[in-house]
Amino acid sequence: MAGDMQSARGTSRLYQGKGPWLLLPAWAVIGIFLLLPVCLIVVYSFLTKEFHGGVIPEPSLAAYDQFFFDRGIFGDDPPRIEWNYIEIYLLSFLQAGLATLFCLVIGLPSAWYIATRPIRLRQMLILVITVPYWVNLLIRTISLKFLIRDEGPMNAFLQWTGLLDHPLHLVNTSYAVQLGLFYSYLPFMVLPIFASAERFDIALSEASADLYSTKWQTFRLITLPTIWPGVVAGSILVFVPSLGAFLAPNLLGGAKTYMIGSLIDEQFKGAAGNWPFGAAAATILMSVVLVVLILNARSQIKLKGAG
Amino acid sequence: MRRSGLRDMPGFAQIFGLCVFLLYTPLIVIAVYSFNASSSITIWSGFTLDWYKEVFTGIDSQKYRDAAVNSLLVAVIASALSTVMALAAAVGMLRAGSFRGRSISFGLIGLPLLVPEIVTAVASLIFFSFLGLSGSFLTVLIAHTVFCIPFAYLPISARMQDIPDLYETAATDLYATKWQAFRLILLPMLLPGIVSGYLLSFIVSLDDFLITNFVKGNGFETLPTVIFGAVRTGIRPNIMAMSSLLLLISIVLVLLSYLIGRQGREKFRI
C-alpha cells in the first residue's frame, strides 16, 4: 500500500503542507547569498571595469574580448585568437584530468579493497580514508610542500638511502601541482566508489566464476560495470574542484604553473585587478562545470533507462 | 560472514596501503617536525616544545590569538545557524510528503557543494560589494553559513531516513500534537545526526580559506588566512606547530562526530 511504502523509505506526509515553510530558511539563505550572487557574476562579466577594482554599470563585451582575442598592445590591430588564457584553461583541464586519473588508479582498488572487508573493519578503514578529508586543506597542502621540498624530509630520506644523489626537484613544477591535487581530493574518489562497491552482490562474481571467467575477467566484465556509477561520481568530485583549485597551484606550483583559480583570484586582488574579466573567467569556468554535470546527468538517465 | 576468494584482487591490498601511506605521511611528518629543536626545520636536532610556546607567547601570538577567536566565533555561530536551517529543511524534505519544488530543493541545498569554491568566493565578494557591505565578521559569517548548510544537512537527513515515521505516528495516535511528536519523539532520536552535522559544519567553517580570503576585507583575519599569509615567506616551525594543533582539533572533532553517529545508530537499531 502506498502509505506503507512511503514510510519504509523514511519519508512521510506527517507534516503535509508544511514542506515549503520548513525549507524556506535554507532556500532563502542559499538563494540570496549563493544563487543570486552566482547570477550576478554573469552580469558583472558584461560590465565595464573600473580601475582599482569594481565595475562601472555600462554594458561591455571587453572582458570576453580580452579573454578570447588579442588586438595588440594598443588595441587597434586586427583581432587574433588570444591563446594566453585559453592555454591556462587547457592546462588546468590537463592538470585536473591527470589528478583525476591518478586518484582513480589509487582510489578504485582501495575502495574495492575496503568494501570487501568484514563490516567492522570496513567501517574503520573508511574512517581512516575520511579523516584526512576533514583536515584543513591549507594545512594539508603546507604539509605536502614541507615534505617534498628540495631540502625536505622526502629528499633527505631518498638521498640517505642512496636512491638519489641530488634532491628531486618537485616544488614549483606541474608535477607538484598534480601531486597536490591528487592529495587534496583522493578521499573524494574513494568514498563514492566505496558506496557503490559496498552494495555489490558478490554472488554475481561467483556466478561469473562458475561460468569459467578468470578473476580479472570477472572484475572487468561484472564488477566494474556495476560500480561504474561510483567511478563517474568520484571522477566528477575530483575533477570539478581540481579545475578551480587555488591552494595547490598557488603554494606548490609557483608562478610557472598558473591555473584558473589563480587567474581569477588575481583579478580581485589589489589595484591590478579587473573585476569584469575575473567575472568572465569565473563564468567560463562555471559553464564548463555545468557542461560536465549535465553530461553526467544525461548518462545517468541513459543508464537508468537501460536498467 | 561468507568469505570468497573472489573478493580479493591481487595487488589491491598493497594499493590500499599506498593510499593510506600517501594520505598520512605529510600529516605525520609535519607533526613530528613541529617538535624539532632546529630552526632550520629540515635537520632533526632533538625534541623541543619551543615552537608551541612561540605560538602562544611569541611576538605574533596576539595576532594568532585574535585570528583563533575570530575563527571559533564564526564557526560556532555559522554552524549553529546552518544546523537549525538544515534540520528544518530535512523535516521539510522527508516528513512533509511531496510538493512542488521538493525535487529542486535538493539541488538547491546541495548547490554549495556543486559550485567550485573559487566561483563561490568571487560571487560572494561581488554580491557584498554590490550591497555596499565591506568585508567584516558579518560577511564571513554569512558566507560560512551558506556553505555549511549541506554539511549539516547530510548527516541529519541520513539519520532521519533511518527513523521510520512510525514512532511519530504512534505518538500522534497517543494524543500528541505534531509539535509534541517532533519535540518528544523525533528530535531526541535525531540528536546524534544533529550533533554530527553540527560538528562537520564546524570543521568545514574552521577550515575554510578561499572564500574567507575573498570576503574578509582588510583587518579581519581567521586562522587559515593568517597562516596563509605567514607561509608565503616560507614555512616556519611555529606555523608547523600551529598546523599540528589544528590537525589535532580536526581529527578529534571528526572522531567525535563519527562515534556519536555510530552510537546513535546502535542505540536504536530498528
Added chain:
Amino acid sequence: MNDQANAQIASSSTAAIQVLSAQKRFGQFTALDKVSLEIGAGEFFTLLGPSGCGKTTLLRLIAGFEDLTSGDILLYGATQAGLPPNRREINTVFQQYALFPLMSVVQNVEFGLLRKGIAKVEARRRALAALEMVHMGSFVDRSPVQLSGGQQQRVALARALAPEPKVLLLDEPLSALDLKLRQKVRLELTTLQRNTGITFIFVTHDQEEALTMSDRIAVMSHGRVQQVGTPEEIYEHPRNRFVADFIGETNLLAAEQLEGQGTQATVRVMGGRPFRVERSADLGVGASHVSIRPENLILTDAEEANISGTVSQHVYLGTDVQIAISAADGTEIMTRVQSGSASTLPAPGSTCHLKVREGRARLVDD
C-alpha cells in the same frame, strides 16, 4: 458470544464505529472502494484479507493516519472526518509495535495519558496498572529495545489500552511472533477484550487467527468488503468464490444449476449425477460455482458418483492423506481421507469416484 447476540449488537444504535461508503485513493490506485461497515460496541471485529486488500488502509483511516477521499467514519455517531489522530479516542497497536526506543517501558505507557493532560502521579499509577494487566509489571524501567518480541507486544498493548480508548485498533500484532507464542497471545487477547469491554478492531491476513478470535469478521479483497459475518457463517456459508477460496481449503467447481429455490438448489458438475447444494436466498442469477471442502468429498463407487476422475497423486499430511484427482476436463480436485485407511486408497493412475456429503456443498456468487 452467540450469533444472536452479535446480530443484536450490529443492528443496535450503539455502534462504536460506522464506516459510511468510505473511499480512499492513492493517485490512480483505489485502495478502498466505497466500504460501509458497522462495528458494535464491545465487539471483537476482524478485518481479514490478503495483503493489498485495503484492510490496513481502512484501519489507518479509522485511526486518522490517512484522510478519506470520500465518505465518512463515525465514532459513536460523531464524525471523525478531518480530525487528526491525536483528537480521536482511538488507539492503535502497531504491527512493529513502535515502542519509543529512548523511553523506558513505563514512560512509553504513560505517554498517551500525559498527552491527554492527566496529572503525572495519576498517569504513572494508571500506566503501572495497565502494565500489571498485561503481566509486564516487573519490566517497568527497562528499555523496550531490551525486550523480546512477545514482551514488546504486551507493552504496546498496555500503551494503547492505558488511555482507555473507545476503540482499540490492532494491526497484525501477532505477525512478528513465533507460532507457539502466537497461539498463547491469541487467547490472552480475547480474554483482555472481554475483561475491558473495549471494542477491538483486529487486522490480519491469517484466517485461523480471525476464525478463533473474532465475534465477527469482514472478509476484504480489492478494496471491498466481500462478506461480513460470524466465523461460522463465513466458513460454512461463504457468499462468493473469493470468500470460499480464501477461508480454508475448498474445491471451486463450475456447476450447472438444474433447479433452485430459496436456500436449496440442485446442480450438476461435469456431467455427473446431480446433487443438492445450499445457497443463500438472495443469490445472483449468474451463480455458477459450487464450493466443496475436501473433507466433504467421499470416495464411493460409480453408481453414486457426483464427480469422477483419475487419481494423480497422494500427499501424506499426518492425520489425513490428501488425494489429488484430475477430472476429465483437467480440473484438479482435492479430497481427504484419514491416514488409517491408506491401504484401501485408489492407486495413482486409477479411476476414482466421489460423492458430495449431503448438504455440505454450497453454491456461491462469482
